[in-house]
Amino acid sequence: MMKTKKIKKTLPPHPMEALLRSERLPHMWCPGCGIGTVFSSVIAAVQKSGYDPDRTAVVSGIGCTARMAGYIRLDSFHTTHGRAIPFATGLKLARPDTKVLVISGDGDLLAIGGNHFIHAARRNIDITVICVNNLNYGMTGGQLAPSTPYGAKTTTSVMGCPEDPFNFCFLASACGAVYVARWTALHTRRITNSITEAMQKRGFTFVEILTPCPTSFGRRNKIGTALETLKFYHERSVIRNDIDPKDALVDFGGNIVVGRFVNTERPTFMDNYQSMCKNQIGEWPDFKGADVPEIKTTR
Amino acid sequence: MNGDHACCEGALAAGCRFFAGYPITPATEIVERMSRRLPEIGGIYIQMEDELASMAAILGASWGGVKAMTGTSGPGFSLMMENIGLGICTETPCVVCNVQRAGPSTGLPTLVGQGDMMQARWGSHGHYEVIALSPSSPQEMFDFTIRAFNLSEKYRIPVIIMADEVVGHITERVVIPPEEKIEIVNRRKPRVSPGEYLPYHPDPDWVAPMANCGDGYKIHITGLTHDERGYPGMDEKTQAQMVNRLIQKIVSNRGDIIRTENTYLEDAEIVVVAYGISARSARQAVRDARAGGIRAGLIKLETVWPFPEELIRDVATRVRALIMPEINAGQMVLELQRCAGGACPVHLVSNFGGSIIHPAVILDAIKSFAKEKKGRIKP
Amino acid sequence: MRYWRKPLDLANMKSSKGSVIIIEDRCKGCGFCIEYCPRDVLAMSSAFNAKGYHTPSIIDESKCVNCHFCEALCPEFAIFSVGSDETT
Numbered sequence: 001m002m003k004t005k006k007i008k009k010t011l012p013p014h015p016m017e018a019l020l021r022s023e024r025l026p027h028m029w030c031p032g033c034g035i036g037t038v039f040s041s042v043i044a045a046v047q048k049s050g051y052d053p054d055r056t057a058v059v060s061g062i063g064c065t066a067r068m069a070g071y072i073r074l075d076s077f078h079t080t081h082g083r084a085i086p087f088a089t090g091l092k093l094a095r096p097d098t099k100v101l102v103i104s105g106d107g108d109l110l111a112i113g114g115n116h117f118i119h120a121a122r123r124n125i126d127i128t129v130i131c132v133n134n135l136n137y138g139m140t141g142g143q144l145a146p147s148t149p150y151g152a153k154t155t156t157s158v159m160g161c162p163e164d165p166f167n168f169c170f171l172a173s174a175c176g177a178v179y180v181a182r183w184t185a186l187h188t189r190r191i192t193n194s195i196t197e198a199m200q201k202r203g204f205t206f207v208e209i210l211t212p213c214p215t216s217f218g219r220r221n222k223i224g225t226a227l228e229t230l231k232f233y234h235e236r237s238v239i240r241n242d243i244d245p246k247d248a249l250v251d252f253g254g255n256i257v258v259g260r261f262v263n264t265e266r267p268t269f270m271d272n273y274q275s276m277c278k279n280q281i282g283e284w285p286d287f288k289g290a291d292v293p294e295i296k297t298t299r
Numbered sequence: 300m301n302g303d304h305a306c307c308e309g310a311l312a313a314g315c316r317f318f319a320g321y322p323i324t325p326a327t328e329i330v331e332r333m334s335r336r337l338p339e340i341g342g343i344y345i346q347m348e349d350e351l352a353s354m355a356a357i358l359g360a361s362w363g364g365v366k367a368m369t370g371t372s373g374p375g376f377s378l379m380m381e382n383i384g385l386g387i388c389t390e391t392p393c394v395v396c397n398v399q400r401a402g403p404s405t406g407l408p409t410l411v412g413q414g415d416m417m418q419a420r421w422g423s424h425g426h427y428e429v430i431a432l433s434p435s436s437p438q439e440m441f442d443f444t445i446r447a448f449n450l451s452e453k454y455r456i457p458v459i460i461m462a463d464e465v466v467g468h469i470t471e472r473v474v475i476p477p478e479e480k481i482e483i484v485n486r487r488k489p490r491v492s493p494g495e496y497l498p499y500h501p502d503p504d505w506v507a508p509m510a511n512c513g514d515g516y517k518i519h520i521t522g523l524t525h526d527e528r529g530y531p532g533m534d535e536k537t538q539a540q541m542v543n544r545l546i547q548k549i550v551s552n553r554g555d556i557i558r559t560e561n562t563y564l565e566d567a568e569i570v571v572v573a574y575g576i577s578a579r580s581a582r583q584a585v586r587d588a589r590a591g592g593i594r595a596g597l598i599k600l601e602t603v604w605p606f607p608e609e610l611i612r613d614v615a616t617r618v619r620a621l622i623m624p625e626i627n628a629g630q631m632v633l634e635l636q637r638c639a640g641g642a643c644p645v646h647l648v649s650n651f652g653g654s655i656i657h658p659a660v661i662l663d664a665i666k667s668f669a670k671e672k673k674g675r676i677k678p
Numbered sequence: 679m680r681y682w683r684k685p686l687d688l689a690n691m692k693s694s695k696g697s698v699i700i701i702e703d704r705c706k707g708c709g710f711c712i713e714y715c716p717r718d719v720l721a722m723s724s725a726f727n728a729k730g731y732h733t734p735s736i737i738d739e740s741k742c743v744n745c746h747f748c749e750a751l752c753p754e755f756a757i758f759s760v761g762s763d764e765t766t
Contacts, residue, residue, distance in 0.1 A: 022755075025754075026704050026706070026754060030706075031707055033753060036752070040751070040753065041750065069519065070531060076520070077362065078519070078521035080355070080382055080522055082351075083355035086347060086353075086359070090319060090359025093360060094343075094363025095364065186751075226708055226710075230714075
């Protein structure tokens with residue numbers, strides 16, 4: 001148990017202790033890094049969703065966000081750069097009763113992993129992808145990424161980024177994701193609710209979360225501390241649920257549109273595979289899908 | 300059936316129920332047959348968007364507790380390298396079949412080559428050991444695929460089947476034994492409770508029991524250098540421990556892993572060492588040499604990696620020459636030279652790819668060494 | 679609190695009460711909890727923890743309503759609130 005310096009009596013453990021590998025804390029993220037906050041929201045979502053922790057797995061790639069796999073007390077897989085989604089595809093198809101979360105960064109999922117992202121969304125593989133977007137490649141020191149805003153300074157664009165970024169939510173929706181949402185690190189409870197909703201849905205679900213990166217992106221673009229970035233999110237984010245993701249723009253000169261943009265239904269890869277095979281073969285071996293538990297009404 | 304189909308059937312007989320692949324000549328037949336056969340027996344076939352995804356998907360499926368396989372050729376094999384490294388580092392059982400074609404690069408997609416042999420050993424970055432098998436016929440494709448799965452489960456390592464285009468495409472009789480006669484090995488399960496389990500604490504044979512995802516052990520698996528708990532350890536000591544275990548796991552068990560088929564070795568003066576389709580040519584050449592009175596012998600490599608060092612070291616001291624036919628400009632012959640250690644001359648019979656080596660060419664090489672004066676030839 | 683009009687049952691309204699627990703050695707001094715506590719229970723202390731970061735200190739625990747927002751925001755799992763009747 002943790003003891004503070006002030007109070008000598010035994011304190012209750014942190015409410016999330018059961019899902020943390022606390023022997024590895026403090027974690028490696030920088031002071032003020034939004035990933036820690038997102039991690040907290042993710043754990044709250046896993047607790048809230050009601051899934052059995054033995055039937056929940058986390059797959060990540062490489063990068064700062066991907067280190068989350070090492071700190072969460074679930075079956076977790078820290079794989080190669082960009083290949084978290086196909087790994088998760090194999091894992092999910094082998095264990096259809098397990099809820100698979102892919103938690104990784106914007107570069108890992110949508111640059112090197114872009115091809116896998118679009119195909120998994122197209123196939124509607126039943127995984128929940130959580131993309132933590134810090135606008136650069138943080139782990140390697142702050143290089144430009146497909147999320148870097150036009151004109152932003154990074155170590156590989158010292159004169160300003162010459163490329164336009166993706167609108168990740170638009171991309172996910174266009175590829176066929178059945179649930180698409182974007183929040184910022186400040187929207188902790190909304191992140192938790194979105195991830196819980198996404199986990200409850202069958203199919204490829206996507207949640208993008210903008211976070212401060214004070215050490216790399218924030219410093220080079222003179223944004224100030226992480227706290228200042230949160231205040232910026234507070235002022236500039238507007239919630240627009242159910243709009244067309246095409247219009248859900250992240251404009252650092254104007255508004256950051258957040259919200260849940262897409263929430264539809266579509267048969268998953270396994271649904272389609274089963275029905276195709278049934279046409280040919282008739283008898284399909286008993287296939288167990290994931291049981292969706294009721295949401296626990298804890299805080 | 301043809302070699303590719305035999306490979307598929309061998310996999311299914313061994314218990315493979317997941318295949319993620321991508322079409323590539325000459326391995327496409329494996330992929331196609333898998334897509335047809337797996338649904339019939341309750342397995343899943345998924346055609347991934349590329350070979351990198353295929354390799355990642357079979358690793359994921361393996362961690363989900365299902366025996367998984369993929370099949371490819373040279374260009375796809377190169378793409379899979381990073382994730383083969385991940386499989387080796389995380390000690391994930393799975394099978395990769397490389398039906399080699401002539402390279403480099405796109406090369407000759409429809410013609411035979413054996414130029415990926417060193418790549419199978421060293422293709423991924425970092426230092427590690429692999430297991431690679433080399434079938435020479437559709438029957439061996441069937442048998443060796445079963446063995447590949449068994450070895451991968453026993454030693455927790457991706458096993459590579461180094462076939463080639465000819466072995467993959469020739470159609471020959473394959474005898475499929477009844478189910479009860481096929482030996483199947485499954486991964487060792489943990490014998491302790493989740494609280495005490497260490498994912499990478501090896502048993503005395505260097506292999507750690509493997510808990511799958513969903514077994515309740517809450518494992519953490521990473522490609523970073525890790526300690527016995529599976530947690531990343533960014534220091535030299537952890538690196539030494541981990542890499543040593545990966546190497547020892549194969550090296551110290553090589554007696555069980557290495558297999559060769561030796562013919563006429565007892566009194567052979569000139570020994571041909573061959574693998575894959577070249578071993579078929581070699582066998583014919585050795586028979587012809589014997590028929591012509593030359594004391595030739597054959598070592599057919601069933602396991603190409605680890606290389607049968609001790610056998611070669613021993614044989615090299617007793618023969619006049621070692622001859623290796625291969626369809627590349629000299630890859631496994633380098634291992635042969637290393638192991639012979641100068642005890643006898645080592646001769647390469649090769650072409651650059653595109654056709655098999657004719658037995659007559661190997662026979663000529665055998666004859667040229669036989670013509671030398673009796674006694675030991677200076678290398 | 680300011681109201682448009684006084685609720686009729688104002689006398690009966692009770693807000694929850696909580697207390698804050700800080701795991702000082704985990705804190706990295708980011709300041710999120712201090713800024714976003716809706717009741718201004720926390721302030722940056724001048725003391726250092728073992729790693730040299732300034733941790734939050736509780737300036738008026740009686741104001742804490744156990745909203746758990748500090749707990750939700752903290753990137754380090756270094757602070758959480760518990761209901762008053764739960765502390766030992």
